[in-house]
Amino acid sequence: MTIKTNVTKKWIDQLVEKILFFMALLSASFIVMVVIVIIERGLSPFFSDNDGLGQVNLLRFLTGIVYLDGPTFASNAYGIGYLIISTLYIALLSLLIAMPISIFSALFIAKIAPKPLGNTLRTVTEILAAIPSIVYGLFGAGVILDLVYNLSLIVGVQSSAGFSVLSTVIVLAIMIIPTMTVIAEVAIRAVQKELIHGSLALGATPTQTNFKVVLASAKSGIFTAAILGVGRALGEATAVSLVAGSRRSGISFALFETTATLTSTMLQGMKETVGLDYTIRFSIGLVLMVIILLVNFILNFVKSKVGRVHV
Amino acid sequence: MSKFSFRYVIDALLQGITFLFSSISFLTLGAILVFVFNQGWSLVNIDLIRYPYESTTILGAPLEDQNEFCLCEPNITLDPEVFYSNKWGVGFSQGQDLLGQATVQLAYIHPNSPISSLTNKGIEGNEFVLLPEYLIQKISYNDRSTSLARRGVERMINELESSNSIYEIEVITKGGGIGGSIITTLWLIGLTLIIAIPIGVGAALYLNEYAKHSQFANAIRSFIETLTGVPSIIFGLLGVAIFIPLTVATTNATGGNLISGALTLSVILLPIVIRTTEESLKVVPMDYRNASLALGASRTQTTFKVVIPNALPGILAAVLLGIGRIVGESAALIFAIGSIVRDEITLTDKSTSLAVHIYSMMTDEPANIELSSTIAIIILAIVLVLNLLIKFISSKIMKGKLGGVI
Numbered sequence: 007m008t009i010k011t012n013v014t015k016k017w018i019d020q021l022v023e024k025i026l027f028f029m030a031l032l033s034a035s036f037i038v039m040v041v042i043v044i045i046e047r048g049l050s051p052f053f054s055d056n057d058g059l060g061q062v063n064l065l066r067f068l069t070g071i072v073y074l075d076g077p078t079f080a081s082n083a084y085g086i087g088y089l090i091i092s093t094l095y096i097a098l099l100s101l102l103i104a105m106p107i108s109i110f111s112a113l114f115i116a117k118i119a120p121k122p123l124g125n126t127l128r129t130v131t132e133i134l135a136a137i138p139s140i141v142y143g144l145f146g147a148g149v150i151l152d153l154v155y156n157l158s159l160i161v162g163v164q165s166s167a168g169f170s171v172l173s174t175v176i177v178l179a180i181m182i183i184p185t186m187t188v189i190a191e192v193a194i195r196a197v198q199k200e201l202i203h204g205s206l207a208l209g210a211t212p213t214q215t216n217f218k219v220v221l222a223s224a225k226s227g228i229f230t231a232a233i234l235g236v237g238r239a240l241g242e243a244t245a246v247s248l249v250a251g252s253r254r255s256g257i258s259f260a261l262f263e264t265t266a267t268l269t270s271t272m273l274q275g276m277k278e279t280v281g282l283d284y285t286i287r288f289s290i291g292l293v294l295m296v297i298i299l300l301v302n303f304i305l306n307f308v309k310s311k312v313g314r315v316h317v
Numbered sequence: 318m319s320k321f322s323f324r325y326v327i328d329a330l331l332q333g334i335t336f337l338f339s340s341i342s343f344l345t346l347g348a349i350l351v352f353v354f355n356q357g358w359s360l361v362n363i364d365l366i367r368y369p370y371e372s373t374t375i376l377g378a379p380l381e382d383q384n385e386f387c388l389c390e391p392n393i394t395l396d397p398e399v400f401y402s403n404k405w406g407v408g409f410s411q412g413q414d415l416l417g418q419a420t421v422q423l424a425y426i427h428p429n430s431p432i433s434s435l436t437n438k439g440i441e442g443n444e445f446v447l448l449p450e451y452l453i454q455k456i457s458y459n460d461r462s463t464s465l466a467r468r469g470v471e472r473m474i475n476e477l478e479s480s481n482s483i484y485e486i487e488v489i490t491k492g493g494g495i496g497g498s499i500i501t502t503l504w505l506i507g508l509t510l511i512i513a514i515p516i517g518v519g520a521a522l523y524l525n526e527y528a529k530h531s532q533f534a535n536a537i538r539s540f541i542e543t544l545t546g547v548p549s550i551i552f553g554l555l556g557v558a559i560f561i562p563l564t565v566a567t568t569n570a571t572g573g574n575l576i577s578g579a580l581t582l583s584v585i586l587l588p589i590v591i592r593t594t595e596e597s598l599k600v601v602p603m604d605y606r607n608a609s610l611a612l613g614a615s616r617t618q619t620t621f622k623v624v625i626p627n628a629l630p631g632i633l634a635a636v637l638l639g640i641g642r643i644v645g646e647s648a649a650l651i652f653a654i655g656s657i658v659r660d661e662i663t664l665t666d667k668s669t670s671l672a673v674h675i676y677s678m679m680t681d682e683p684a685n686i687e688l689s690s691t692i693a694i695i696i697l698a699i700v701l702v703l704n705l706l707i708k709f710i711s712s713k714i715m716k717g718k719l720g721g722v723i
Contacts, residue, residue, distance in 0.1 A: 015615040015617075016615075018615065018617050019615055019616045019617050022616075022617045022620070023523070023527055023616075025519065026519045026520070026522050026523035026526075026527060027523050027527070027528075029515075029516045029517075029519030029520045029523065030519070030520040030523040030524055030528075030534075030537050031537070032516060032520070033516060033517065033520040033537070033541050033587045033588075033591060034520075034536075034537040034540035034541055036544060036555075036584045036587065037540050037541070037543050037544050037547070038540070039555065039559060040544075040547060040551060040552070040555050043554065043555055043558040043559060044551065044554060044555075047554075047558055106338065107338045107341055110334060110335040110338040110339065111335065111338045111339030111341065111342060113335050114335035114336055114338070114339040115339060118332055118335055118336070119336075119339070127339055127342060127343070129708070130342050130343060130346050131342050132704060132708075133346065133700070133701060133704050134342060134345060134346055136641060136645075136700050136703070136704050137349070137645075137697065137700055138644065138645025138646070138647070138672055138696060138700070139645070139647065139648075140645065140647040140672045140673075140675050140676055140693075140696075141349065141353070141645075141675075141693045141696060141697065142349075143675075143676075143679070144353070144675055144679060144686070144689050144690065144693050145348070145349050145352055145353075147679055147684065147686070148352055148356060148686045148690070149348065149352050180345055183341070183342070183345075184342065187342065211324060211325075211328050212328075213327075213328035213331050213332055214324075214328070216331075217331060237546055237548075240548070241547075241548020241549070241550065241551075242548070243548070243549070243550040243647075243648035244647040244648050244651070244676050247680075248676075248679050248680070269548070269550050269648070272550055273550070273648065273651060287554065288554055288558070291550070291551050291554050294548065294550075294551070295547075295551060298546070298548070302546070
């Protein structure tokens, strides 16, 4: 009798393990699915006839500065070169704003602030990091657009109701600062006590220690924060599309000009769900994925060069 | 000595900068809260759920047998801001529709009023009753020029009083409700959790209990980890390419639908669920497993009766994190479900979650910031509560007070 129950137990054990194994495999397979889908659908406009519109020219697609879509044009002339540049430009600018702010506030929260204030600030930052991007987009459309428009009046530059590079950069920076602060703060708190004590024992002031020893030792974690921040800035879609101004052609470096990113262009004119206008979104998605991978790779490379600490 | 005090100044300056920069977080949170409450608070009321999103316009004409005037006093005390016409027995007040626009609202109607019930000109021979929640768009007369709602309530009531014969009244039922989007959001939360939690917990169990350090587990772990770096709009494309065709083939859906949206969200949630669950599985002491196995329990029994109950707080945290993600997700859902606001929710048709409802209204011309802010208040409240709950649970996990059976 006991032997029989043991056999059933073993059988059940094996079955359960198989089921759990299948679930793990299924979870892992989704990234493969994403990659296959994006590559397969994203490349098809360049090889198929696109229902009579003709193949999309890959070179012109990647370098073009005019994006023609919609029933008015019904062509295969999509150029996203200007979108690639704008996307990178906007992500870079927002990183430049967000980087110092998030590093210094992380330092303040972790090392300088009195404990109650530090804890409050940490909670505030965590809540900000959890606010969905659409709310940031709404805030951008309701507040930042007005601010930027008024600023453009003061400066005396033309601005299309505030839809501009500057608004997009501000909204993205506001969005990624909390995320980056949370990660940088964890890295700063993880710095070994011995290093800090050593620095203090050598006669450095607490502030000198914080800036020269703590930040230097947390470099690797701070880079991780930057990588995540840039990833979020590059991939953000809805918030950007509410403040960018959906530019259709031409690179815009000037702060008060309208702009567009890869993601905001993907979100435009979602009425049709068939045809080349729709499939081309997969191609833009493919380009976006490649850009994110490249940027991650470069930043990781820099991190491995700079992140090593010599104290 | 002078060098020392110079150092002191620099230190104070640097500390001041860190303080200034960190106060930016406070300011942003404050600014966002002030903005959404300022814009949206006035629309927070039960009408948001009671009324549909689409408002309908009804053209009504007086019934043929109603020729007498009311000439009656109201049988209740009216608010001082209600303008009353005792000839027709109706009182109007300055109202605001759910989109925040100023309108004329029917505030009171006397039971004997000649226009208490009207003929619906849209549907032949149909009568309808004027209800005090309707908004009056315009009233046209047989003996004078039309009065329009946008010219103000006082003028409308004076013109009504001076006329002896009404030709037709155009009323609109109140719209701008978000009940449909709330239902969709609830459906999405339910469906997504039902799909993602079992798979995610199962995968985490396999990775942590069955194949902890195997090369295969590490490969799977890094595959799942890569999913977190994928922007949500790409998951939307996955939904379009795989889940929409799947649901179209198996149900009577024709395009994006709630089920394909839930499936897409499940993929987004999986890495979060797996990671959070694995963290909580790791803190279950090894002794518990050994003790259970030594007492003769099978591996399955140990996993489901000892390990899972002790990891429950972590799984709960995964659920809460998941709900937060579902409520806030917009880009993926715009692709996987669509951005058309609906009142009647069916699983196999398009509809919007609260976040997509905001997107849909903000991309409309003109953008509706007031109602969007009202929805944002709801989303922010959910996010805040979830955040505090997660903090509470994780502090419990940290202190080792697991709500397990042992």
